[in-house]
Amino acid sequence: MTVTHDVRRTVSRLADGRQIIYFDDTAEAPARTAVDSRELGPRAAAGHIRHDALTGDWVAVAGHRMHRTFLPPRDECPLCPTGRGSVPSEVPDADYDVVVFENRFPSYAPVAVDDVSAPEGYLHAPALGRTEVVCFTSDHESTFAALSPHRVRTVVDVWADRTAELGADPDVAHVFCFENRGQEIGVTLHHPHGQVYGYPYVPARTAEMLARATEHHARTGRLLGADLLAAEQADGSRVVLTGEHWTAYVPYAARWPVEVHLAPHRDVPDLVALDDAERDELAHVYLELLRLLDGYFVGDDGASVRLPYIAAWHQAPTRTGRDVSRLLLQVMSVLRGPGKLKYLAGSESGVGGWVTDTRPEAVAARLRELAR
């Protein structure tokens, strides 16, 4: 495996057969041997994907997700270790450092039921793949930004581990590690967690980015991601943080009210390819970036506003374009002011015409102000 940090990996199964993997990063962690005592019945299969001929995209139809757990009371949190709440949770053990398990309400899974009748001229396929939940800490009240650098390093190793394992699955065309934080972005569980999706196709935006990178490489012989990083470093007006191995910047054509890209200095296609030094520094740089983001807006009461965000790891697809793709973390927020959201309304959702109210250079200047 690709775990080079000193992490203990324990693989087990939940009552319905779904895989659960504990990643412990403390020497004192007890063995993770607890058994899932719930009566869950058979695991839920994923549904199917449909091809949208108008746009070329695929859409996963997962009807059972309509009934997924939605903002449960604190003592019924399915991501807390079992024993902390009033009901057995998704994690049988009494504690954990980081834990990964297959989503109970999967958009993509190793078992999928393509139960659509096949209308003439329409393309569909089973929604094979994998959707996993990654719990960053057993502390329900915490948040990613409050993790220790040591723990974040473990999470980086977990992302790399999942990228490697899911990427080896012949059903998976693309692995996407991400975190949605905050109710404003639609989070249905407050416990600090992220997700990993293994898609059976290359998703539309990834395909678009790949097409641009391929075109750039054919034309210049260089990586588009490397050229963009070099341009941001040379310009400097949008750079937020610089380390030995990573640079964070507000992209020139940022489309979200607050958006930062974090790029490695070395050309790597994905998280798996990061070396120890890069992973160590990433833990520190990412925590500092999240600290800046949480200071970005100040409410009427003078307190800073915990920023809702999407953190999205753009990686090379598993089997195409690996020579032209370059790893990039995109962190973006829908918040355009305390209590004010940007909505993806007609222009963005209808025709893809983005309008932003905030100048990227001003966003970067504000974030630099907050840097230590």
Next chain:
Amino acid sequence: MTVTHDVRRTVSRLADGRQIIYFDDTAEAPARTAVDSRELGPRAAAGHIRHDALTGDWVAVAGHRMHRTFLPPRDECPLCPTGRGSVPSEVPDADYDVVVFENRFPSYAPVAVDDVSAPEGYLHAPALGRTEVVCFTSDHESTFAALSPHRVRTVVDVWADRTAELGADPDVAHVFCFENRGQEIGVTLHHPHGQVYGYPYVPARTAEMLARATEHHARTGRLLGADLLAAEQADGSRVVLTGEHWTAYVPYAARWPVEVHLAPHRDVPDLVALDDAERDELAHVYLELLRLLDGYFVGDDGASVRLPYIAAWHQAPTRTGRDVSRLLLQVMSVLRGPGKLKYLAGSESGVGGWVTDTRPEAVAARLRELAR
């Protein structure tokens, strides 16, 4: 002009030089001669657009929009006729049927200031074009679904008029008529209104749809839009309403919790090309569709939920792909249940991987249930 319905068109200017056009559809409407008495200073220029090299999209940077009017009190509504509220509004006259004026906080305008210094390797351009507001009625408390068929017919003529006029502007590459309804989709003014955007480029999603239509036409000699309509009509399981000139259906690969496409039976590239009979029937069919959508969800109190929606007219770009594009109205909602929103979180916003919780056939069946 393309107005064939019996509509009186009165063109005037607001205090800062922006154009305002009254479209009156009642014989008793008095002449629209009121003068804008406000001291507005010079009109706001638009900003610039930036090219996102990662994805190929353009993003409009419009910093002044940050200060646009946000949910004003009822008696300061800028879309009510002047005299109804406590302050002069954007509409100098004491009443109107339908009125169109240039947006005071424009994303695109005939005057644009490209005030970005030109960093090496980045593309930018002035945000030339046009952004207009279309008020559907002077009644602040009304909604599109409550308009008379006669008034909707006027609105259709207005959309066609604006498409023709903006399309003739050499700065405009694409005309987009749309309505955002409901606070859940980010509406900042409650008065019933829509918008028309004249973009200086072909927006990303339109370009994607055009690429698919072009490819389909080259391969089959047929219009993709016509083939999709024929397939939906033949299948029938997702058809919601059928008229002599229009059919409404939930698309096979619908990505929004509630999504309906309304397509003309005749191959037309845009609203301008619709004839009188098609426009007349559109008014009735669209009103019936909106009635069904407003009955789709029933709240805990037994009352139906007024559906927040985006209504998006997909048309041929002004100067490219006119021979392969086909007019289509897409109505979509973010509501996935009473009080429950679909969020465009990590998967959708990060990589463009859409997951839907609702089966298109079930949505269509529910809407058919509500049909008269």
